[in-house]
Amino acid sequence: MHRHRITRRTFLRWSALAGGTSLLAACGGAPATPDAHAPTAAPSPAEPTAVPVSRGAPVTLNILWENWGDIYNGLMTVVGENFTKENADITLEWNFDPDWVTKLTTLIAAQTQPDFTIMRPAPLANFAARNALVALDEQVQIAGVRREDFVTPLWDAGFFNGKQYALPGGADFWCLYYSKDVYREVGLDPEKPPTTFDELIGHSKEILQKDAAGDIQRIGYNPSAGWFVNWAYIFGGEFYDAGAGKITANHPANVEALARLQAYVKELDVNKLAAFNQRPGTFEAGNPFATRQAAFIIDGFWTYEALDQHAPDIDYAVTFWPTLKGTEAERANYMVGGWQVALPAGAKYPEQAWKFLRYGFIDKSAEMGYSTLNGTCVKSQFQAWEDGLKAKMGADNRMANYLSKFTQTGGFATKYFPLMPVQQFYLDELNRIYDLVMREEMTPQAGLDEVTKNVQAELDKALKG
Amino acid sequence: MAHMPDLAAGRRRGLSPMVQRNLISGLLFISPWLSGVVIFTIYPIVASFSYSLTSYDVISPPRFIGVENYVSAFTSDPLFYQAVGNTFFYALIFLPLSMLIAVSVALLLNLDVRGLTVYRTLFFLPSIVPEIASAMLWGWILNPQFGLVNALLKAIGVPTLGWLSDPDWSKPALILIGLWGFGSSMVIYLAALQDIPRQLYEAAEMDGAGAFTKTWHVTLPMLTPTIFFNLVLGLIGTFQYFTTAFVVTGGSGGPAGSTTFYAMLIYNNAFRYFKMGYASALAWMLFAFVFILTWIIFKTSGRWVYYEGERA
Amino acid sequence: MSTQTMAGASPMISREERHRRRVLQRGAVYLALTLLGILFTIPFLWLLSTSLKPPAQLFKLPPEWIPNPFTWNNYPRALTAIPFFSYLRNTLYISLFNVVASVISCSLVAYGFARIQWPGRNLLFLVLVSTLMIPFPVTLIPTFLIFRDLGWINTPNPLTIPALTGNAFFIFLLRQFYMTIPEELSSAARIDGAGELQIYWQIILPLARPVLAVVALFAFMSNWNDFLGPLIYLSDRNQYTLAIGLYGFLSRSGSAWGPLMAAATMMVAPIIVLFFLTQRTFIQGITLTGIKG
Missing domain, CATH: 3.40.190.10 (Periplasmic binding protein-like II)
Known part of the structure; x- marks a missing residue:
């Protein structure tokens, strides 16, 4: 659903x-x-x-x-x-x-x-x-x-x-769930969740714990390809100029967002992150949020049901998705799907x-x-x-x-991924490039340039046909 | 063909009564299939070929664009070459390995092994697990952190692997998963082995042949029709390889594009990107390629496939 | 390849030596088979073990084999996710229809391709094999249009009736087998005045039993496991099959490994039973061919 x-x-x-x-x-x-x-x-x-x-x-x-x-x-x-x-x-x-x-x-x-x-x-x-x-x-x-x-x-x-x-x-409507238990464990103030991207990453660095082999044992924010577009909007990015019919995947703010995510993933180590992510998901028993091995999840309200079932003793709270400066005005950049x-x-x-x-x-x-x-x-x-x-x-x-955090998010939000006949291809291309950029096989700029080029070509064809 | 020495002569004077009779009874025997082709098969095949020359999104009428779809595969599809490379990698390693294993195990089981039914079931069992379920199972077994395989590697002090989340290991992992299901072709070999007349072995034994000689000179030649079958269908199947990779990697073709297979491109273009014309062009290029390979195999089969029923 | 160990039984060596070698060779064969057997069974046992484990035990390191405590909970969860028995009935209807239809039609068609010489035979056979080479996504919609025009949408017909016209895979398989049967058997019968249908029925079919069993088994399996066909052609939930139900269940359960493995086990169990039943046919096949030899 x-x-x-x-x-x-x-x-x-x-x-x-x-x-x-x-x-x-x-x-x-x-x-x-x-x-x-x-x-x-x-x-x-x-x-x-x-x-x-x-x-x-x-x-x-x-x-x-x-x-x-x-x-x-x-x-x-x-x-x-x-x-x-x-x-x-x-x-x-x-x-x-x-x-x-x-x-x-x-x-x-x-x-x-x-x-x-x-x-x-x-x-x-x-x-x-x-x-x-x-x-x-x-x-x-x-x-x-x-x-x-x-x-x-x-x-x-x-x-x-x-x-x-x-x-x-x-x-x-998406919000940030955070584990007050993990916050206490690390010595962070459980009543002060991150309000900005920098804070989110800062807290995550304090929370991050690796074992001797470099395997992630506890993680803060767990980045994934699926949220890149949301972050790009929060950074002020755009993906399409409908008036001109131009794909703008390489918008400077998009590049900036991708670069910041890449820097963070580099600290996690992309392969260790992939391995960590093979743990059970939020909707199953033993998921890292339930075992206090993950401090954050970004998700909709419905996750409460799974958490009731699989993490009944976790002390969690929900806050707005962090923005760049933490101002209310920026919340207009929220996406709703x-x-x-x-x-x-x-x-x-x-x-x-x-x-x-x-x-x-x-x-x-x-x-x-x-x-x-x-x-x-x-x-x-x-x-x-x-x-x-x-x-x-x-x-x-x-x-x-x-x-109410969720409904308020819905009230603030103005962003959605622009409609176009090649939207699925666009999203797939973004996912593909995200993976390559996180593996440092491409720079954020080169990657998003390539998306722009490929999707523009497809769009031109689709509009012509 | 010993019973039809007059075939060539018959041709010259039109069909001889015998050839005519054979033609009629042959056509009668295959008539169920012929009618199926007419009703169910011709139209989709012709249609998909004509789509390949059009820009067609399924919903609105196709528009003729000539060979543009075929050209753009080579010039503007960012995934085409990677998909071709991945598919060759998989096919070239998987097909020979799986045939080798299936033939060898079938031959071993054919050595009057006690407990044949047990072994046969053991080897066959994996191939009856639905492909989706086996893909899920292996995703779990190869899980880098909680998986059985990495636990074993850890136990013997070998560095663990990322398997499906590591671009270098994702294809070998898929090959491994595929090999687990070799049992279905093994069952075909076993059935073929049971069809080999005992008298051939007896004759060989009288000539003083040992087990290896018998295998090499009797069993293997008699198995060639089945090897031929598995080779042709293996070829057709591996180049359309799709489901397991799709399930295991989430259809993303990842990590880093390492599991983007050719058939996945076809599926995505047809049903995710609404590019049925382009998907059809991809499909027909695959068809042409596999057809040529198959045709070569058919043409050379006279040299290595031995049909007892066609002995002159 | 372990057949290497079977090499060179020279008649020159002594009886004891030969016996010793025989034992060694046997031992090597059993060792190879058993090791390989274990290797191939482990994933399957892991499937079973996972399906019986409580969730918390799944993520223990190092992994544990024996469920502790044994839990059956995953099975009801998988069972109640779908109306198992009504889907089972639909699936059985489709699968059994396909088994019977495929065995009859394919064995006839294959006879025409293998045992009778007629002009154009090899060309048509190549056409038959070629139909397997076109990937399904691009023929799916035109095929759907045909079934629509026949008024078969929302009926099980698209999943059953085509089996009456044979299946290229099985026809090819049967043809390969028929072609290994010595031609003398046919020509002798022809001299006795037997027609082709009689030869097919009285000589070829009995000899082809092992492979017919394979065809039956494969026809059953492929229909049992097929989810794409039912998904496209059926809209009425009363006609759904187990594969759709389990596919839906698998797809929604993500990495809920316990219930997933339980669902997979339930899907596989009936085929194992079927395999054990058809084993008897395989064995009958052996004795028959024994007589023939």
Whole structure:
């Protein structure tokens, strides 16, 4: 669901195999029952939906979804069942596919497209550029929903060539988890987490512990390719000049960010870091954060569930992602990722599909979010979402007081990876070069120059075709 | 072909009745496959070839661009040469090694070994583990820190290795994983060994042949049709090698591009980058290459493959 | 290669010497096989051992072999992640259909390629082998279009019906075997007035039993483990197969080694059972060929 990027190799591995989709963590212990939520009035940005209607012939909507595992798939279908309760003439048929991009491509090619689909920014432009998705502008206008009502980066990440092809579904707000236990152990003040990049690296250097063989035994910040783009934005970088159609991977701020990360990785030793990262990930027992061998993780709120299960005795706290100077103004450089919802063009029941979109992901966004462990995208529902989650996790949960950090992050953030038909290639190229730069086979400048050149060539071809 | 001395003569006067009868019954026997080709195979093959001459993203109609896809593989794909190199590295080491091991073990098992079923099962077991599962298992066994292999190396005082996270060791590690599954071709050899008539051995024994002589002069020649089969299919398979590397390295082709294989390029271009035209061109270049190799093997097979059923 | 040790049994040497050598040679063979056997079994035991370990024990250094305490928890976790038995039924249907269809169709087609001489045979055979050389990603979508036009999407048909037309891999394999069967057997039967179908049924098929067992086993295995086909052609969860379920489970579980290894073990176990069952066919094959020789 959320895993836009996970520090774990395995998740990258699997998300890659699943055709760029992201994946869900190991399912938590007892399945959370859907009726455990406190009933909350979810204020909608516009007027509430109409009273139950049941006219017209019964319709079954085909829905293509990312496979989140039985527990979360089940919770998602509950959202659909609730919808059917209010709209007796519309039932939903879910298809959970770990490789939904390939599936959607195939279905569209065969003109057997589903009525409703999950979407992500990376493949979105490819579908939108070929008019394979319904432009939603008209419906959005009629419904009276506005960009300002939403987490804007995820809204913008559905806007391509002047039209809105996807609406926000679940937002990934990222914050910095830190281990107060490790802070105490090292003699750092557990109430003073890092607020700047320099502080983060400074603390990490104090925390870093290696054994005689040079193997990492305790690590502070654990850098990985997946977060490079976020850091680059925080450094003031940009990746695309949409007006000029120019790739700007070698923006000076991007180069600076990559150089700083490279310097840090050099101290860790890239091979020792790779070896350290083969430990279990955050969602499993024995992960380094749980064993107090890692001081930080950057992740979304959903990680609380795994930490409850695998690290019940860790004293952790959550703080904002560090910036350059630690000012609030810089938080506009935060990125938000996540998934979206879209309607394939040429499907049978666009009206009913819109109805479900409106219900599940706008009107009931908070409820959908807290019941399926996704971030709500509707700003006015932040509070309802936090309340719902608190009821679900218990008010005394370690995470309960930090939920607002995540929604605030969503409020500050303005950045998203720019939409273009070659986005997946761009991201893959960045990952490839990141690895080479960390291994010091290329300088940051040369690496990002190469990305710029390669992606620009592909983009020119794609725009020409 | 002893029973058809008149084939050449028949050609001259049109087909002789016997050749005609053979042609009809031959075609009848292969008719299930022929109909399958017509229904399921021809169109996709022709379609993919025509895609290779177009710019095609699957969603909108293809646009003809001639051989541009073929040219750009050599001129503008940053991964093409690395992928070709990695694929050759893997194929050239893995294929001979796996064939050698499979034939040797099958021959050893054929020496009237007691406990044959146990050994056969032991060697075959790994090859029935689904490829994805075996990739995960080996990722775990080769884990630099908690893995079994490095623990063994440590125990005997040898420096441990980074395996799949070290660019120098990632391909050898993948070859190791592949070799673990040699059992499937071994089973084919075993079946072939059971088909060798006892009388051939008896005749050799009467000539005073020892076990080695028998193996060299009876068993191996009789195995050549199967070796031929495994060679051709091994060639086809290793050049399309993909799944294990993809799972083990996260489809990233890393570390440092050391596990970017040719088939992975095809998959990524087709389904991640929406470049079906380019992917098809890559696929057809692979086809041409493997076809030529296979054709050479077929042409030379008369010299080393021995078909008892085709004895003149 | 240990066959080297078998070299040179000269008839000149004494009986005792020969006996001594024989024992040594035997010993060497068993030693080689056993060492190799252990080597190949270790990963498998590690799979089992990992699947039965409590999470904390996984990351002990040096690694421990015996789970302490034994824990079965990973298995229910893997089992409940998917509706095991309904997926099992679907998988069995597809796999068994493929076994029966492949054995029948491939053995017929291979006969046409191996035991009858006709003009154009070798050319068509090369075509058959060539169809294996095109990587699947580029034929996947056109193939999907065919199945759509046949109205087979969301039915198991794309995963079963094509088996009736044979499979190039198996046809090639069977052809290689048929071609090792002496031609005299066929020509003698022809002189007795037997038709090709009769020769196929009464002579070739019985002799090809070992390899037919291999075909059956491989057909079962490949369908059992196939996840790409079901993933593309099936949308209805009621028709999903075990491989999809386990693939989904594996893909979501990252490096949750315990449950992963449990899932892999469950996937493999039925095939082991099948292998033991088909072992009998292998052995029957031996006796039959014994008679033949």
